[in-house]
Amino acid sequence: MTNVFATPAKIQTGKRLFDIGIEYLESEGYEITRVPKAGKKSLRRVAKNGREFNVAVRTSQDQWFAFPRGDDGSWLGMDDVDVERVIVVALNTREEGKEQIGLVHDFPASEVRDRLNRNYAARLASNPDLDISHGNWISLYGVEAKEPISLVGAGIGLKHKPVARIPLLGTSAETELDDEDYLEADESGENETVEASADEGLTIPEAKRRLAITLGVDPSAIKISIEA
Known part of the structure; x- marks a missing residue:
């Protein structure tokens, strides 16, 4: 499902973050190819010193x-295509007033899977009708806690510090990456996932999404009433 709330600027930022992930893998000496017939635009096959494995890139x-x-x-996008490592490139939104930087994290897929499983189990226990077909979310830098449920499994970015910090300034090298590729790589790309920019204000779907993450429920379960 295309994210209609993704602005052109955010799509370009997402593409650049994706390219930063590719640049990191190249700097590590990996030969990078797309995975034939995988149907996963954010998936890459990497090879080095005679060893090959799949990598999922997320922004x-x-x-x-x-x-x-x-x-x-x-x-999906990890277990079904035997991913060994997950590269997550996060925008340094917490460093206000500084140059925009892509923070590159290189995670073992096994740990990402474990944190997703724990978060999903907590959400499901709280809401048996939970629908996370559009993505199960975990926080990179939140401190893990049992409450709120959204913080179960959080903090993988605190445990595994950034392995690279690459400025966003520059041009995108991955010219084949189109908008749908970006949407798949950027926070799973199948929900209203893009944070509203300051000049747009906060949309109701985005507010529902953030509340859903905090409360561990599906966005459809949240009703927002506005009184003038």
Whole structure:
């Protein structure tokens, strides 16, 4: 589902963050190719010193990231394509007034999976009708806690510090990356995931999304009433 709330500026930022993830892998000496017939635009096959494995690249402009869950309990874009590592490139939104930087994290897929499973189990226990087909969210930099439920499994970005800090200034090298590629890589790309910019104000769908993350419920369960 295309995110109609993604502004052109945010799409370009997302593309640049994705490119930063690719630049990091290249700087590590990996030969990078797309995975044939995988159908996952944010998936890459990397090879180095005779060893090959799959890497999922995710970007985040609000310092949360997600994977959608399949009907069989697998994490789509990771389990179904045997991903070994997850690269998450987060915008440094907490460093106000400073140059925009892509914070590159290199996570073991096994740990990402464990945190997703724990977060999902907590959400499901709180809401048996939970629908996270559009993505189960975990916080990169929140301190893990049992309450609120959204912080179960949080903090992987605190444990695994950024391995690279790359300025956003520059041009995108991944010219094949189109808007749909960006939407898949950016916070799973199938929900109203892009944080509203300051000049746009906060949209109701975005407010519902943030409340849903905090409360551990589906956005459809949240009703917002505005009184003038």
